[in-house]
Amino acid sequence: MIESPSGVLKARTLSLLSxxxxxxxxxxxxxxxxxxxxxxxxxxxxxxxxxxxALVHYTATPKLSVGGRMEWDRNTGFVMTAVxxxxxxxxxxxxxxxxxxxxxxxLGFATGIDGNAIGSDAAYFAxxxxxxxxxRHFLSYEARFLDAGHFGHDFMQAxxxxxxxxxxxxxxLHTWLMLEVDHRPDALESVGVTPMIRxxxxxxxxxxxxxxxxxxxxANFTFxx
Amino acid sequence: MNIKRNFMALCLTVxxxxxxxxxxxxxxxxxxxxxxxxxxxxxxxxxxxxxxxxHMHQHDEGEHDVATGEHEAHVTGAITLxxxxxxxxxxxxxxEPIVADVLGVVCDFCATAMxxxxxxxxxxxxxxxxxxxxxxxxxxxxxxxxxxEDIGSLAEQAGYRVAAVRRGAAAxxx
Numbered sequence: 001m002i003e004s005p006s007g008v009l010k011a012r013t014l015s016l017l018s019x020x021x022x023x024x025x026x027x028x029x030x031x032x033x034x035x036x037x038x039x040x041x042x043x044x045x046x047x048x049x050x051x052x053x054a055l056v057h058y059t060a061t062p063k064l065s066v067g068g069r070m071e072w073d074r075n076t077g078f079v080m081t082a083v084x085x086x087x088x089x090x091x092x093x094x095x096x097x098x099x100x101x102x103x104x105x106x107l108g109f110a111t112g113i114d115g116n117a118i119g120s121d122a123a124y125f126a127x128x129x130x131x132x133x134x135x136r137h138f139l140s141y142e143a144r145f146l147d148a149g150h151f152g153h154d155f156m157q158a159x160x161x162x163x164x165x166x167x168x169x170x171x172x173l174h175t176w177l178m179l180e181v182d183h184r185p186d187a188l189e190s191v192g193v194t195p196m197i198r199x200x201x202x203x204x205x206x207x208x209x210x211x212x213x214x215x216x217x218x219a220n221f222t223f224x225x
Numbered sequence: 226m227n228i229k230r231n232f233m234a235l236c237l238t239v240x241x242x243x244x245x246x247x248x249x250x251x252x253x254x255x256x257x258x259x260x261x262x263x264x265x266x267x268x269x270x271x272x273x274x275x276x277x278x279x280h281m282h283q284h285d286e287g288e289h290d291v292a293t294g295e296h297e298a299h300v301t302g303a304i305t306l307x308x309x310x311x312x313x314x315x316x317x318x319x320x321e322p323i324v325a326d327v328l329g330v331v332c333d334f335c336a337t338a339m340x341x342x343x344x345x346x347x348x349x350x351x352x353x354x355x356x357x358x359x360x361x362x363x364x365x366x367x368x369x370x371x372x373x374e375d376i377g378s379l380a381e382q383a384g385y386r387v388a389a390v391r392r393g394a395a396a397x398x399x
């Protein structure tokens with residue numbers, strides 16, 4: 001592929017800036033619900049066996065958040081920068097539970113890094129997330145299809161099950177033991193299993209895990225303000 | 226391309242299920258409001274909340290079996306104002322105590338959301354979200370007032386739903 005000088009410059013600039021921006025977000029601190037309270041900001045970082053991503057979003061209405069996403073696909077070697085709206089399609093309330101279905105999507109561009117010869121191309125993705133949660137039990141499912149143009153496309157789905165060994169009250173440190181099973185048809189190992197632990201206090205959520213199939217660490221955080 | 230098509234079909238199915246469930250959910254909410262609002266007030270200790278929840282469930286079904294002692298208090302009672310130093314200080318200044326039972330409160334993010342949304346209101350002098358009781362305790366400023374509709378609307382902005390509101394003596398359990 002032949003690239004224009006401006007394309008090369010943009011790719012090099014992004015390849016330099018992307019890790020810095022990701023590091024900046026990581027340094028600010030750590031996700032759960034992709035739609036917050038009206039007027040609230042949320043920083044979400046996720047790092048799994050395939051990619052590292054940061055999302056900063058603003059909740060405009062009780063059912064809609066809009067944010068900027070930067071995702072580094074370490075396997076393919078590109079960084080996607082996109083605008084990501086997320087819509088709370090349905091929330092069920094109960095005395096002791098809450099359940100949600102979210103639809104999300106994104107539109108932006110992908111840029112090659114780490115020696116990837118492909119310069120830049122348009123990218124989009126669409127996804128669905130669902131969760132059910134009590135104070136002691138947690139279930140979730142998510143799926144996403146990403147089309148990154150010349151970089152290829154990617155489908156993934158993942159399920160989580162979690163259990164809290166105790167019920168923490170407001171402001172306490174909440175601890176969850178969780179298991180993630182993810183399915184990535186294009187990965188070397190299509191199914192991954194990741195035991196993890198979640199710590200949750202006030203506006204900060206941190207998840208740490210280790211994929212026992214591919215021997216890769218997992219680190220997620222969410223911070224609201 | 227098959228993956229794309231299947232995935233879009235899945236998204237549409239989820240949307241359709243969500244829309245269909247909307248009506249059903251609204252009906253059950255109305256049931257909660259009815260069941261909760263006719264309970265009288267009584268002080269209860271923090272450790273009895275699970276029993277309280279069981280009672281509220283019974284209430285919805287119209288099972289008003291009255292036992293003796295503590296259980297009787299639950300049958301005739303409701304969750305009361307959570308006392309914190311800020312709440313007590315606001316009460317001492319003559320503010321109105323309000324307790325709202327909130328559905329879907331399961332984590333600290335829920336508490337934070339309501340603290341942020343309600344805390345912005347000038348009428349609110351003190352607020353506390355109790356995850357154990359799923360109750361929002363508010364004390365207004367002496368001259369301030371929040372209607373039930375205000376409280377419902379603010380809870381919705383935070384992402385939650387109010388099932389019942391108690392005020393004054395009913396909120397204090399006196």
